[in-house]
Each structure stands twice: as C-alpha cells, then as structure tokens.
Amino acid sequence: MAAAVAYLTQAMADLARQLAFAPVPAARKHVANALALVGEIDPDQSYPMGFVAFRITGFRVDRGLDDLVPGASIRTDLCTFVLEVSRRAPIMPDRSTGEVVTIAELAERWSVSERTLRRWRRFGLALEWFERDGAEPVLGVRESIASGVQVHQARIVARAGKFRRLAPAERRKVIEAVAREVPRTASLAQAQRSVAAAHGITAEAVRLIWQASGASAGRATRPDGWFARCAARGIPLPSIAQAAGLSTAHTSRRIVADRAARLAQTLPHVPALPTFVHAEASSVLLGAPWLGHGLVHRAPHDAAAACGTTHEANGRDFTALAALRFLLWRARAGVVGPTRPGTVDRAQVDVRWAAMLLRTLVSWHTPGVLQRLAAMMEAPVMQLPADPLRKAVELAQSCIVHAAFQIDLSTVAPHRLRIDRVAQLAFEQQLVRQPNLHAPGRAPAMHPQPVVLGDAVLRACPWIEAVAPGCGQHAGAQLLGGTAFELLAAVHGWRGDRPRSIEEMAADHGATRSAMHVRVAEAADAARRAWRASLAVH
Structure with missing residues (x-):
C-alpha cells in the first residue's frame, strides 16, 4: 500500500x-467521477468546492459562502482522492477503463522513477x-490518462527521462568517474553527487546509470535479509555498518528495507472486512481491554502444558479473530509499497x-480439540506414548491455526x-488418516520425562x-534482568x-524516540553478549 498522502486543500x-464510509460500489462511482473531473479542470482557473463535491457525489450541498480554490490544487487533490479511495475499492480493468499500464511499466517507458510518477x-x-485475478491489487494508470x-x-x-538518452560513451564516462570518486569520498551517494555536478546532470540520473551498469563500489555484497537478521540478533548498528562497509545512515536504511521486504513476503493476504478501512477501526477492533x-507469547514447552485446563473463551473468539485479522491486514498495508522507518516499526x-493473539487462541482451544481424540480412545490423551502424543498435540494446534484463517467473519454472527x-x-x-493415534484399548503410557x-x-x-527476537535474546535478557529485561x-x-512501540515506550519513560531506540538497541546487544557468555561458560 502506498504511504499516506496529504491533501493540499482542507475542504x-x-x-x-466524509466519503470514507461509502460502500464499495459507491466508492468506485466516486473514483470514476473524480477521474472525469480531472480532465476538465483548468489549473489556471479557480473553482468553488460545492461544484467539486457535486461532480464527485452527484449531490448539491448548500455550503453558504463557498471559497474559490485554485484549479491546480483541485487537480492534485482529485488525483490524491482517486489514489486513496481506489485502494479500498479497486476495480477490474474492463472496457470502461480501457487499457491499463502498471506504475512499474510506465516508469520504464518514460525512463523515470516510480516516485517521480507519484509526484x-x-x-x-x-x-x-486495479484488481487482478487471484493476486494483490496493483497500482497503475489508465492508458488514456x-x-x-x-x-x-x-x-x-522528456526532460525527466533525459538521462536515458546519454550516449553510450558518456554513460561510460559517468560510470568511470563514479568509480574514481568512491575511494575519495565518505559514501557512494556523495561520489554520485560530485560526478553529477561535474557532468551537469542530476544525482538521480547518475545513481540510475550506476545501478543499471551493475558496477560495485568495492564493498562486499550481502545476501537478502542479512541486515535485518543482524539487527534482530541485537548486533549494534555501527558494527553492522563496519562489516558491510557502509555508512551508518545507509545501513539503517538497508535494515528497514530488509524488514519490510521480509514482512511483505511472509505476511498472509488477509481479506479486508468493510470495517477495516474506517477511521475508527483501530479503536473499535482493538479496544477490548483483555486484548x-x-x-x-510463546509455544508450550511440553504436552502436559498444552493439554492442561480448558480455557473458557466466553464468546471472545470473534473479537480476538477480528483483531488478529485487522492487525495482519494493517501490517501488510504498511510494508507493501514505499516504506518509512516508522511505518515498518x-x-x-x-x-x-497478532502472533500473541493467535497463540492465545491456540492455547484456549487445544484441550477442547483434543477431547475428540480422547473420546475415540476412550481414555485421556496423556495416556498416549510420547511420539503419538506429540503428533496429536501438534496436529490439533495446526488445525486451530488453519481454522483461524479459513473462517469467513463476514458471514458468521459474533456470538x-x-x-x-x-x-x-x-x-x-x-485422525481418520492416522488410525494408530486413536486405537481404543491401548495400554496407558507413562511419561517420566516431559514430552x-x-x-x-x-x-x-x-x-x-x-x-521474533534473535537467537538467545530472551535467555540473555533473563540472565541480565533489571532494566534490560524490562525494555x-x-x-x-x-x-x-x-507489544509496545518505541513511541509508546518513549512517552512512558519521558524520553525522545531516538533516545529510547538507542536504549532498546543497547539492551538487545547486552542480552546477546550475556547469552553468548553463558554458552562459553557451559
């Protein structure tokens, strides 16, 4: 999902x-009307907002003294409105839309970046x-527009794509100049800016020429996700930057990009309920205190803990499941498309x-699901031998997870x-496929050791x-205790x-966001070192 964009006019x-709560068919009609109006707006004239509202909604509203708004601002805001509303009501390309080109294809055609097209x-x-069959919605533009x-x-x-028309000899000169400048400057970006000034072209042009050439700045390449994994283990940012041969600022950006990419690749596609797009969705869906x-926060260590006392959900399944789906939907929306550090955090x-809510649901219902197996066995589940018992508990947990994502919340009453x-x-x-798990008359098994x-x-x-935190971070934090563990x-x-965000913790401790981020990073590094020291002792 694209990052949130601001309107130029308050009206x-x-x-x-006001139109955020419109149903999908009405939202699509608003988008079509706004697109039609975009082509009619003269940026050099001014228009009353009552006229704009009528053209989008089809309703006339008595606004009293209606201020005139410059056409240039209205045209920009109409495009912003289309981008925002179509996100929650995408349309399948058809005859009414004509040919559609994705933003990536258009950027390549015009030799500009996707960020330029957004501007x-x-x-x-x-x-x-736009919708696609069996895939995520894609950002694009109608060919006519x-x-x-x-x-x-x-x-x-033409001017924006000028760097693509540099002669091959000039491109080679730019690449060679960047290669000469890299050892003399503090960063690759600074070298590219110097070359851009010397050759009379933009730094963005130099960056793309360098990137297209596949050249290397003499630094060791790192596999995908390497920066995020190092940060998750609690390795300090300066150490990661030194190992990668990059500046701390560049390394910080790479960590954010790796985190966003991994989340975008692994997060499931959760269908959005109509309530998810409402402005009050967060306060309503996540407002229950018990959530x-x-x-x-972690899986049970042994079978006895998983098969313990049955928890009474007390009608909380719908609330927990709706909150789980909303959190995953919001997280995926935050890492698809352009991302910022705060958005990824x-x-x-x-x-x-969401992971804690899912584990809580599994903990609530595992004993109840295993009752089916106990009825087939005509004996308590804990009487199974160790290996069948382990398989039965893990199978029950997998079935609960599968059910949590298969239930259609829009067709079931909450209670x-x-x-x-x-x-x-x-x-x-x-169980039908594994009859050995529920054969009646089995001799009860004893478990002197936890399964x-x-x-x-x-x-x-x-x-x-x-x-998840890096390997050993929880154990190291328990060894340290005190403030490190609390953070x-x-x-x-x-x-x-x-879980608490850095902003919430900073407000609780009366510190700035950057200072709290440093304190959490130092605590993670201390926990990592404490865990490694304990391994060396043993």
Missing part, C-alpha cells in the same frame, strides 16, 4: 473523510489501484501482537463463532519468525501484555 480533505499528480497523472499527460506535459516528461493483557508491532468446533472437524478428518513439543504455530505461520519484555510482549 477536499474534509470531503474525503506528477499535480499534472493530472491519476494513479489508481497517461497519453494525455504525455501530450500536454511533453517537455517535462492487551494475559496473552500467550509499527508493522512489526502489529505482527507481534455464534466457535473456532474449536471448526478445528475439531478438521482434526477428525486428519517436548515443536512449535506448530511457527511452522504454519512463517511471518511470526520475521519479527525487551515490553517490546516483545514477554510478560503477556501487548
């Missing part, structure tokens, strides 16, 4: 907020989200919270939702590992409370 922002809303380039912008803004489009306390907090019943049906179907379980939830949901426990939810 247009108010109109967009060209002021020229009437209305980017729009792109052709119109290219005709009316031919000079600007932030008494949660399960918030997405990670949402994913950690009638029972995840355990859906999981029990799937569990029975799996250690694997993490069935983690195996079914790889996105949980994307936000890391708040970030990861180790005490059963919902």
Whole structure:
C-alpha cells in the first residue's frame, strides 16, 4: 500500500473523510467521477468546492459562502482522492477503463522513477489501484490518462527521462568517474553527487546509470535479509555498518528495507472486512481491554502444558479473530509499497501482537480439540506414548491455526463463532488418516520425562519468525534482568501484555524516540553478549 498522502486543500480533505464510509460500489462511482473531473479542470482557473463535491457525489450541498480554490490544487487533490479511495475499492480493468499500464511499466517507458510518477499528480497523472485475478491489487494508470499527460506535459516528461538518452560513451564516462570518486569520498551517494555536478546532470540520473551498469563500489555484497537478521540478533548498528562497509545512515536504511521486504513476503493476504478501512477501526477492533493483557507469547514447552485446563473463551473468539485479522491486514498495508522507518516499526508491532493473539487462541482451544481424540480412545490423551502424543498435540494446534484463517467473519454472527468446533472437524478428518493415534484399548503410557513439543504455530505461520527476537535474546535478557529485561519484555510482549512501540515506550519513560531506540538497541546487544557468555561458560 502506498504511504499516506496529504491533501493540499482542507475542504477536499474534509470531503474525503466524509466519503470514507461509502460502500464499495459507491466508492468506485466516486473514483470514476473524480477521474472525469480531472480532465476538465483548468489549473489556471479557480473553482468553488460545492461544484467539486457535486461532480464527485452527484449531490448539491448548500455550503453558504463557498471559497474559490485554485484549479491546480483541485487537480492534485482529485488525483490524491482517486489514489486513496481506489485502494479500498479497486476495480477490474474492463472496457470502461480501457487499457491499463502498471506504475512499474510506465516508469520504464518514460525512463523515470516510480516516485517521480507519484509526484506528477499535480499534472493530472491519476494513479489508481486495479484488481487482478487471484493476486494483490496493483497500482497503475489508465492508458488514456497517461497519453494525455504525455501530450500536454511533453517537455517535462522528456526532460525527466533525459538521462536515458546519454550516449553510450558518456554513460561510460559517468560510470568511470563514479568509480574514481568512491575511494575519495565518505559514501557512494556523495561520489554520485560530485560526478553529477561535474557532468551537469542530476544525482538521480547518475545513481540510475550506476545501478543499471551493475558496477560495485568495492564493498562486499550481502545476501537478502542479512541486515535485518543482524539487527534482530541485537548486533549494534555501527558494527553492522563496519562489516558491510557502509555508512551508518545507509545501513539503517538497508535494515528497514530488509524488514519490510521480509514482512511483505511472509505476511498472509488477509481479506479486508468493510470495517477495516474506517477511521475508527483501530479503536473499535482493538479496544477490548483483555486484548492487551494475559496473552500467550510463546509455544508450550511440553504436552502436559498444552493439554492442561480448558480455557473458557466466553464468546471472545470473534473479537480476538477480528483483531488478529485487522492487525495482519494493517501490517501488510504498511510494508507493501514505499516504506518509512516508522511505518515498518509499527508493522512489526502489529505482527507481534497478532502472533500473541493467535497463540492465545491456540492455547484456549487445544484441550477442547483434543477431547475428540480422547473420546475415540476412550481414555485421556496423556495416556498416549510420547511420539503419538506429540503428533496429536501438534496436529490439533495446526488445525486451530488453519481454522483461524479459513473462517469467513463476514458471514458468521459474533456470538455464534466457535473456532474449536471448526478445528475439531478438521482434526477428525486428519485422525481418520492416522488410525494408530486413536486405537481404543491401548495400554496407558507413562511419561517420566516431559514430552517436548515443536512449535506448530511457527511452522504454519512463517511471518511470526520475521519479527521474533534473535537467537538467545530472551535467555540473555533473563540472565541480565533489571532494566534490560524490562525494555525487551515490553517490546516483545514477554510478560503477556501487548507489544509496545518505541513511541509508546518513549512517552512512558519521558524520553525522545531516538533516545529510547538507542536504549532498546543497547539492551538487545547486552542480552546477546550475556547469552553468548553463558554458552562459553557451559
């Protein structure tokens, strides 16, 4: 999802907020009307907002003394409105839309970056989200709109793509100049700026020429995700930068990019309920006090703990499941498309919270699902031998996870939702294929040693590992105790409370966001070193 964009006029922002609750068919009609109006607006004239509201909604509103707004601002805001509304109501390309080109294809055609195309809303380039069969919505533009912008803004489009028309000999000179400048400067970006000034072209042009050449700045390449994995282990930022041969600023950006890419690759595509796009969705869906306390943050260690006392959900299944789906949907929306450090941090907090809610649901319903197996065996489940017992518990947990993502919340009444019943049906179907697990008359088995379980939830949901702390960080934090453990426990939810963001912790401790980020990073590094020291002792 594209990063949130601001409107130039307050009146247009108010109109967009009023239409935020419109159903999908009405939202698509608003987009079509706004697109039609974009082509009619003269940027050199002024228009009353009542006229704009009527053209979008079809309703006349008595606004009293209606201020005139410059056409250039209205055209930009209309394109912003199309981008924002089409995100929650994408349309399938058809005859009414004509040919559609994706933003990546248009950027390549015009030899500009996607960021440049997003800035060209002021020229009437209305980017729009389109549906695709069996895939995520894609950001693109109607061919008719792109052709119109290219005709009316031919000079600007041509100038923006000028660097592509450099002669091959000139491109080689630019590449060679960058290679000579890199050893003399502090960073690759500084070398590219110096070469751009010397050759009379933009730094962006030099960067893309260098990138297209496949040249290397003499630094060791790192595999995908390397920066994020190092940061998750608690390795300090300067150490990561030194190992990669990059500046700390560049390394910080690479960490953010790696985190966003891993989340975007692993997070499931959760269909959005109509309520997810409302402005109050967060306060409503996440407002129940029990959603932030008494949660399960890690898998049970042994079968006895997993098969313990049955928890009474007390009709909380729908609330927990809706919150889980909303958190995953919001996190995915934050890492698809252009990302910023704060956006990725918030997405990670949402994913950690969603993982705890899922583990809590599994903890609630595992004993109830296993009752089906006990009825077939005509004996308690704990009488199974160690290996069948382990398989049965992990199978029950997998069925609960599967049920949590298969239930259609839009077709079930909140008070009638029972995840355990859906999981029990799937569990029975799996047991039919494994008759050795429920053969009656089996001699009861004794378990002098705990039957250690694997993490069935983690195996079914790889996105949980994307936000998990580095190896040994929890153990190291427990060895340290004190402030280090308190900070890391708040970030990861180790005490059963919902994970806290850096902004929330900074407000609680009366510190700035950057200072709190440093304190958390230092605590993670101390926990890593404490864990490694304990391994050396043993």
